[in-house]
Amino acid sequence: MTRSGWWGMMALGLTVLTAACGSETPDAGERPTPIRRIPIVENEFTPVELEATVDTLIAEINKSSFEPMQMALVLKSAAGFWTSVITAANRAMGELEVTGTVIGPLVPQDDVEVAKQLLNEQIEQTVADGAEGLGIAPLNDDQAAVVDEAIAKGVHVVTLDTDVATSKRAIHVGTLDRYAGVTAGDTLLAMLPPAPGTVIIHGNADEAWSSGIDRTQGAQEVFEAAGYEVLVRQSSWNPDGEAEDVEGMTAELETADPPVVGMLGLFNISYRCAMAAEAAGKTDIPIVAFDFDPKTVDYMRKGRIKATHIQRQYYQGYLVPYILYGIKSIGLDATKEILAPQMVDDSRVNTGLDVVPGDKIDAYNDFLYSIDANQ
Incomplete structure (x- = not known):
């Protein structure tokens, strides 16, 4: 977690940053075409095992019937650390052909109480707007109650970056x-x-x-x-x-x-x-x-x-929509079984770290550029 990334922007309010959705979402039933990922160029920094896990999850989803879904990612910020999360989440939702939105609160830099209130309000609003799945980057356990309220209404919840382990969230995805x-x-x-x-x-x-x-x-x-x-x-x-x-x-x-x-x-x-x-x-x-x-x-x-x-915040943003869709289409247990190579216990996925030596800066920048995750 990047602590300075908690505050991203300085003005008060809430903003819908961007949305990804299929222009004509098919009806439920047999999947008209299989999910196809946007290809990336492999290099020395490509997380091969993580990529293989995503491919396996997609292969299993492709065997199931098509399930229309509305989802949202509610983040702590829209800037800096979070820009590649937004890029990746929209890419995944576009590949899934789901209706999806990425949202970030605009909070004052030093007011934790206002930040908590805005984040809680946005979570409540996305549920009221019909989201069936939520990816949430919480501030801390202050989001536990609002997360559990969403789950009680039948919403699948996955956390990313930071966790609310005291809640009933299904899975956490992040750098442990x-x-x-x-x-x-x-x-x-x-x-x-x-x-x-x-x-x-x-x-x-x-x-x-x-x-x-x-x-x-x-x-x-x-x-x-x-x-x-x-x-x-x-x-x-x-x-x-x-x-x-x-x-x-x-x-x-x-x-x-x-x-x-x-x-x-x-x-x-x-x-x-x-x-x-x-x-x-x-x-x-x-x-x-x-x-x-x-x-x-x-x-x-x-x-x-x-x-x-x-x-690997890009991969956090990319994984969460697929996990949410997997929970709906093939079930939580089946989704966890596929994620097992990256899981450290029954509910936490460790996306790991890229170790970059001093003489590999340019090569790493090339990798980030190849997945649209420039920092």
Whole structure:
């Protein structure tokens, strides 16, 4: 999850961003033509197993009768992180020939209560408008009640990016944070000298943000198991957060005992690790980042950041309409059976991460361009 992506836009209100629908949706019955995916060009970053799972799901749906369906995706924002989700969701709904809408609330940057209210209202409105399936990117468990109300009315609900595990949602699709932390930790671990040594994690220790805790703890466990000391620097998105983070990590770089041997950033502001290393005069320390912020890319091109980890939000947006349609056409259990290679338990699909080395930036950009998921 990209925390800054919660707020995307600044004005109050609600907006319908875009819609995908078949111009003449066929009546229920035998499927007139099989679903055909828009082809993509395979390259080294193509998630082969994930692609194979989608193909299997489509093959099973094609064996069933055609079921007209109205669905909607209700997102936290329309900008940045979410643009490729919108592209992918519309592509999937177009391939399915369903009536579909992607919606994002416009919220004030710092008002969580208004954000929660607007998101809840939009979920309620899509249900009132006749949606049979909902893909929801919730803020947190504050959406549990409205999700359960939708389910009680017969609506299938799948969450993406963030979850409401306390609700009765059918499936969650996203980058599962503990697994993401472990993956990022393993990437940096391969670059470190043997223990002893200290690793700085630019992460989260605030228990109010459980997914940030999960990602941080996943990484921390990797380094502690290998014998390293770990210092967790609390990431800050406050107006003065950058200066606070850089100063704090610079001090840790200068005073840590044993000395710092590596740094790991776990959110979209990971580039601050490189800023701190430069300020401390320790530019030889390996740094691994998260997300694809332009500043992170700049430091990768300079060789200061060795690799980054990027969420597959495009595939989250693409999978959700197919899962919703699968639940209706072949049933929840059959849909879960097909998704099993990507599921970590009975209800969570892990879309995983792309690990991008510093010398593969252009190749990764080419991959994103090929699926219309430019960041």
